[in-house]
Each structure stands twice: as structure tokens, then as C-alpha cells.
Amino acid sequence: MTAPEKPRSPLARLFMGADHTLDRLLAYWFATCAFYMASLAVLVAEILAGTTPPQAGLILIGAGMAGVTSFYLLVRFSQRLGLEYWQLALYQAVWAMGCIIAAYAITGPIRGASMSLMLVVMVFCTFALRPRQAVALAATAVVCIGVTMWCMARLDPAQYPPAVELMNFILIALGMTGVTALSGAMNRLRARLKDQKAELQKALERIQTLATIDELTALANRRHAHAVLSAEEERIDGAPGPVCVALLDLDHFKLVNDRYGHACGDAVLRAFADAARPEVRNRDLFARWGGEEFLLMLPDTRLEDAHRVVARMKERVASVEVDGVPPALRITFSAGVVQRKAGEPLSDAITRADQAMYTAKSTGRDRVIAA
Template identity: 55%
Template structure:
């Protein structure tokens, strides 16, 4: 029974050793005492043993192949599930959280108890991004989005989450952050973004963003805080862009 769990080569080796040993014993018995161990009977027993061992070796080989296939299928399934999880939570272009995952985080933050020091949200929009797409093409526009995401991520605190909210717009969740702390994160982010240099883009053109910041009020749904941040963002755009407005 142990042979079923062995590899095919191990099973064949075990079978060969067994057949060799049993064959030698049977030959010695029929040669030394043919009356008690008739050659025909010993030959028949050896045949039964050979058939049983070869069947076991074949079964072991097939079961090993089946186990390998099941293991490979399991690995493929785990990889596919991981890909699905990634696609469900990560924006493919920027590798930031996507809108769906950010909504899940916002719901979790609303349910969080105790409320702690409160939370802030900020809506960010890359300034004049449409001009980049129109003048240089979407490939360079995608490069700007990737570089922006990388630079902005480097300015975040450990618990902050930046998500691509749509197009060139991003939503930043800052748990347990007072408005002045959240503003410092945005200002640090602006410094990182200003230092960006994207290949193919005019070096004289500085990448910047406008932002609207809102602190979530006690018991307020995040949808309302985001709405106030959105209005602050439009004020930032109307005031000349590359600035942060607080709701």
C-alpha cells in the first residue's frame, strides 16, 4: 500500500527488488523440496506476484500523474484568484487602489469604532492633463499618470490610501488625520510631483495638481465629505490651479 504514495521510479525499483527476492526464494524452495513446493505452483505464484506488483506500479504511476495535475491546477487556480483579487482592488495603469476598493475602504472607515481623531478626504486633479493627451498622445498621458501615482504614493503616511477615482482624478483617504495634518501630506505630495520629469514631456513644463480637502464631520457619510471636497477642488481650479483648497 505504501507503494501507491511513491514516485513511479521508486515503485518500479521496489517491485523489481521484490520480484528478484521472491523469485530467488521460490527457485530455492522448489529446487530443495520439489514435493512440498512444486515448480508449477511456485511459477504460478510468481506469476500472480508479478501481475500484482506490476499493477501496483502502474496504479502508482497514474496516481502520481493525477496528483501532479491536481497540484498544477491548484497552483493555476490560486494564481488566477490572486489575479482576480488584484484586478478587483488595483488600478492596472497606476497600481493604486481603484474606485471599487476605495469605496470598500470608505465603508469600513465609516463603521470603524471608536472614531478616533476623525478622517479627511481629498480630491486631486492633475492640472491641464487633457493638453498632454491632445498634444503628445495617450501613451505619454499614461506615463504621466504612472509617474504621478509613484511620486504621490511616496508622500503618504503609513495608513493613507490614494486611489484613482477616474481619468486624471484621484481620491485620498487620510484616517485619523486633522485638517492641518492632511494639508501637510498634500503639500509634501505637491513637492514630489513638482520634481517629476517625464521622458517625452517638455522639461520646462512642471506637473502639478489641484486639490480639494475636506474633514469628515461626526456621523457624516463619506459621500457628503467627498462632495464638499469636490466643491473645494473646483474652487482650486478656478483660483488658478496648483493649489489646495479646504472645504
């Protein structure tokens, strides 16, 4: 059971919202913000060192700060704007790549180092974009880088020698291609792991069902019934209330098996369960206790009400016809119903219900005895 989420402070509600649905996206934004701040600090150092023109550097710093603020607002109000996670990641990646390409154009001798940041952006996109989207983004970035390098080599060949720019372009294109290929492989691996997790979850649910449900009647099995009884006993010890227990045993079931076969006997069990189930509430326990014997536990129910429930079950079951069984041979059962005494273990109440059921059988069957 997960712990309840703690209410946010007023300041946290202002920046992150009242609920926790955006926590992961905002955490990514904070990490991205730290990345931007570190990059902009390096750019400031380059301006102070004289390797980057101050005016162009300050414009890029302002653009970076505006981008960080804008993306915070997009993430913060993404639900109102109808933006999905991959859209936010794509917009942010395009903006970051634009800033990196601009940094390449203005940082002069150390421009090659800025291209390494492009690979970081592509790795970030691995966890947000589909393979085709990542390929399209990488291709667009390589084209933009190539155009930028070509323009710089044409405008300032002394500082941007064409041969050097060509080598830089080849290296960044190879790096982007490699990272994109790895991103695609990572996405396929994540998709495969997601599918396997879904299959394991289904298998676990199936195992859980098999562990708690009787396969033939689709009622709770005896093992699950014991667990429910234990939980109910703890509940009524803390908040005592009327609890009734009934044991129901199909009459002449061995005769049906011997005369018409076990397949017909299974059909009788299923028909009984289907007919009786509508009388059971969601909070009640209706379980196959063993063979042709069934347990019914009715919390917050007095003895007279429990007796009426079982009697209605008897009427429903008696009107059922089963293929392979002559219509004259109705499905009937004998039942014993008891109300738990104050402080009595439920196991003792079940024993008393069992004794009442045998009284019903020994006095003619097809009846309900309330002890």
C-alpha cells in the same frame, strides 16, 4: 478566514504534539496501525487454527508491533530528525513488505492470501513516492518474493511445490507490475492536476489584481476604493477616530492630452502616481478615482497632518519630468482635503473634499485647500 486552531488537551499534546503540523501524518499512522492490528489478529487466528507455527508466528507478531511503535516515534519526531514524508512512507513500505514476505514463508496453505497485502502497500505508496521510487520498490519486492519462494520450494517442496510457487510468483509479479504502472499514471495525473491548480491560482491572482488595481497607474481602482471605504466606515463606526479624505485633480490635463497625445497623458498619470506614492502609508487608500482625479483616504490622521501629506505630494510631483512634455510644463494638481465629522458618512466627506478641490481650481489651481 480560517477558524483558530483549538489548543490540545494534555493527553493529545503528549501523543500528537502541541501544534497541528503532523496531524495528517499521524492520521495515516493510525490508519496503518489499524491495518497492522487486523493483519496480526488474522495471524493469531492462524496460529490457533494450527496452520502457522506458534514460535514463528509470535516472532512475526512481535516484529509487527515493534515496527508500529517505531514508525509512530519516527512520525512524531520527524521534524527534529529531518525526515520527509516520502522517506517515512518508504521506510514503512519496506518494513511492511518484509513482514508480508515473512508471513508468506510461515503461513503454509493459506500463504497466497498474504500476497494480496503487498498490493495494498503499493497503493499506499502511490500517494507518497515518486514514480521511479515506486518502480524501484516494486522491483525489489518482486525479487525478494522470488528468492523467498525459491528457498521455500527448495527447503520444503512438499508444502511449497515448485510449480505452485512459480504460479504464485508470476501472479504476484503481474499484480505488482500492474499496480506500479497505475501508480505511475496516478502520480502523473496528480502532478498535472497540481500544475493546473497552480496555474489557476496564478490566474485567480491576476484576475483579483485586475479587479482591484488600476492598470495604468498601479493604484487602487474606484471599485476597490469603494470596498475599502465601506470597510473603513464600519471600522470607524465601532472605534471612531480622525479620518481625512482628499481629492486631487491634475491641472490642465486635457491640454496635455490634446497637445501632446494620449500616450503622453498616460505617462503623466504614471509619473504622478509614482511620485506621490511614497507619501502614502500601507494603511492609507490611494486610488484613481476617475480620469485625472485621485482619492486619498488617511485613517487616524488629523486635518493639519493630512494637509501636510498632500502638500509634500505636490512638491514631489512638481519636480517630476515626463518624456515628451516640455520641462517648463510642470505636473501640478489642485486638491481639497477634509476631516470626517463625527457620524458623517464617508461619501459626504468625499463630497466636501470635492467641493474644496473645485475651490482650489477656481482660485488659481496648483494648491491644496483644507476645508
